[in-house]
Amino acid sequence: xxxxxxxxxxxxxxxxxxxxxxxxxxxxxxxxxxxxxxxxxxxxxxxxxxxxxxxxxxxxxxxxxxxxxxxxxxxxxxxxxxxxxxxxxxxxxxxxxxxxxxxxxxxxxxxxxxxxxxxxxxxxxxxxxxxxxxxxxxxxxxxxxxxxxxxxxxxxxxxxxxxxxxxxxxxxxxxxxxxxxxxxxxxxxxxxxxxxxxxxxxxxxxxxxxxxxxxxxxxxxxxxxxxxxxxxxxxxxxxxxxxxxxxxxxxxxxxxxxxxxxxxxxxxxxxxxxxxxxxxxxxxxxxxxxxxxxxxxxxxxxxxxxxxxx
Amino acid sequence: xxxxxxxxxxxxxxxxxxxxxxxxxxxxxxxxxxxxxxxxxxxxxxxxxxxxxxxxxxxxxxxxxxxxxxxxxxxxxxxxxxxxxxxxxxxxxxxxxxxxxxxxxxxxxxxxxxxxxxxxxxxxxxxxxxxxxxxxxxxxxxxxxxxxxxxxxxxxxxxxxxxxxxxxxxxxxxxxxxxxxxxxxxxxxxxxxxxxxxxxxxxxxxxxxxxxxxxxxxxxxxxxxxxxxxxxxxxxxxxxxxxxxxxxxxxx
Numbered sequence: 001x002x003x004x005x006x007x008x009x010x011x012x013x014x015x016x017x018x019x020x021x022x023x024x025x026x027x028x029x030x031x032x033x034x035x036x037x038x039x040x041x042x043x044x045x046x047x048x049x050x051x052x053x054x055x056x057x058x059x060x061x062x063x064x065x066x067x068x069x070x071x072x073x074x075x076x077x078x079x080x081x082x083x084x085x086x087x088x089x090x091x092x093x094x095x096x097x098x099x100x101x102x103x104x105x106x107x108x109x110x111x112x113x114x115x116x117x118x119x120x121x122x123x124x125x126x127x128x129x130x131x132x133x134x135x136x137x138x139x140x141x142x143x144x145x146x147x148x149x150x151x152x153x154x155x156x157x158x159x160x161x162x163x164x165x166x167x168x169x170x171x172x173x174x175x176x177x178x179x180x181x182x183x184x185x186x187x188x189x190x191x192x193x194x195x196x197x198x199x200x201x202x203x204x205x206x207x208x209x210x211x212x213x214x215x216x217x218x219x220x221x222x223x224x225x226x227x228x229x230x231x232x233x234x235x236x237x238x239x240x241x242x243x244x245x246x247x248x249x250x251x252x253x254x255x256x257x258x259x260x261x262x263x264x265x266x267x268x269x270x271x272x273x274x275x276x277x278x279x280x281x282x283x284x285x286x287x288x289x290x291x292x293x294x295x296x297x298x299x300x301x302x303x304x305x306x307x308x309x310x
Numbered sequence: 311x312x313x314x315x316x317x318x319x320x321x322x323x324x325x326x327x328x329x330x331x332x333x334x335x336x337x338x339x340x341x342x343x344x345x346x347x348x349x350x351x352x353x354x355x356x357x358x359x360x361x362x363x364x365x366x367x368x369x370x371x372x373x374x375x376x377x378x379x380x381x382x383x384x385x386x387x388x389x390x391x392x393x394x395x396x397x398x399x400x401x402x403x404x405x406x407x408x409x410x411x412x413x414x415x416x417x418x419x420x421x422x423x424x425x426x427x428x429x430x431x432x433x434x435x436x437x438x439x440x441x442x443x444x445x446x447x448x449x450x451x452x453x454x455x456x457x458x459x460x461x462x463x464x465x466x467x468x469x470x471x472x473x474x475x476x477x478x479x480x481x482x483x484x485x486x487x488x489x490x491x492x493x494x495x496x497x498x499x500x501x502x503x504x505x506x507x508x509x510x511x512x513x514x515x516x517x518x519x520x521x522x523x524x525x526x527x528x529x530x531x532x533x534x535x536x537x538x539x540x541x542x543x544x545x546x547x548x549x550x551x552x553x554x555x556x557x558x559x560x561x562x
Contacts, residue, residue, distance in 0.1 A: 076415045078413075
């Protein structure tokens with residue numbers, strides 16, 4: 001069974017189309033990155049999946065339940081962390097966890113046990129009895145994740161979960177989310193591609209309210225990445241003139257002291273790039289084959305999508 | 311007890327509303343018998359009176375003083391209740407806490423009705439605390455009071471305060487800011503108050519309850535208040551039902 005299934009979802013805010021016939025499907029036990037530039041429709045999609053917003057048209061099912069028809073039932077199966085989680089400032093973390101537990105109808109003793117486990121895991125156990133109003137942004141984000149996990153959800157929807165955190169907090173939370181992905185399904189929106197690459201094994205890239213690409217990161221890398229080498233020489237080199245006629249050469253661009261050379265045949269390029277440069281009397285400071293990264297893929301997918309839309 | 315009801319009760323305790331509102335009500339109420347008692351002294355000591363001025367103010371009865379307490383609460387007390395309630399939903403939506411909470415399996419009916427119950431109880435508690443204190447001081451400073459009339463008048467006026475709570479909650483479900491919700495609620499109450507004399511059924515409208523409560527306390531109630539009480543209760547329930555329906559269609 002697909003854990004999330006979205007078909008032809010459209011959302012209009014006046015004349016603005018936030019979602020435009022969005023369709024995708026997420027199957028069991030996966031950490032899925034939901035990527036897109038600002039305004040692509042990520043938060044709108046998550047809000048529709050939780051029943052906090054209504055789609056103008058289209059269908060959304062979470063855990064097999066129609067969100068429009070039965071949002072209450074959907075919410076029993078999910079955990080949700082909004083982009084900037086807000087709580088009752090007069091409550092403490094423990095009180096809020098008990099409040100959430102009572103909404104789910106979880107017995108008090110079980111809530112106490114689960115709260116302790118989660119608050120310790122998220123490193124806010126020491127501050128558990130302090131008023132949430134005095135928490136830092138990072139602590140609130142951690143509490144947001146803890147409360148989203150209290151009901152042992154089948155799927156956790158995270159909207160930019162590490163956006164408010166410092167680098168250390170970011171590292172810890174991403175590590176935790178990666179661990180959680182072995183226990184439950186994660187659907188995480190972000191525009192920080194490095195974060196998604198660390199945690200997720202599958203990505204859906206949205207642009208202008210539509211899916212621009214969806215596949216495993218491995219598949220996307222195979223499909224979208226052009227093998228690239230970075231070369232830095234001691235003397236000025238005219239790479240285009242030198243290699244332009246080679247059959248393996250795709251293109252080259254200068255980036256500061258480096259040249260980025262995109263190629264069609266990696267093996268040929270590995271031999272010919274150094275040979276051609278050495279024959280011209282150049283010596284190297286750097287010669288490196290770049291590992292494909294999600295950022296390049298993302299930029300390429302979005303640029304292709306923009307061109308197709310225009 | 312229901313999770314949301316428990317939370318609302320704890321909120322009014324932890325944010326001190328449970329103390330602040332009754333204290334403000336008490337000051338407003340107790341001020342009336344004290345002012346009536348001290349009025350001759352105040353006027354006597356007023357510096358701008360021409361020499362030889364004689365002012366005779368008939369001493370009001372205890373019932374009349376208690377009626378003036380209701381009139382006082384009908385303006386400032388009502389304003390305070392609206393101010394306290396106006397952010398109950400609109401404020402939570404603006405801050406984002408409503409999205410955190412309503413992404414859980416919490417029934418919208420439970421969310422709204424819990425607020426009506428708790429703020430209604432807060433209003434009634436504040437009203438009776440202030441009436442009992444005002445009755446005590448009136449008995450002490452003016453003359454013996456009719457406690458049964460005070461409690462009965464309080465009960466009539468409580469219906470009106472709960473109506474104000476429900477109306478404000480209803481506006482709070484769809485207004486974009488707490489201030490707009492409070493303004494709309496006060497605006498409607500003011501409008502009904504101002505235009506009520508134009509209607510043939512003016513004695514049935516909610517604002518009439520304040521007058522009935524005061525007349526009952528002053529011992530001069532001559533008409534039936536039951537019609538207005540029933541209509542106000544019906545409007546209260548209607549406001550909550552309408553608020554719930556509007557909220558169901560709203561995005562959070």
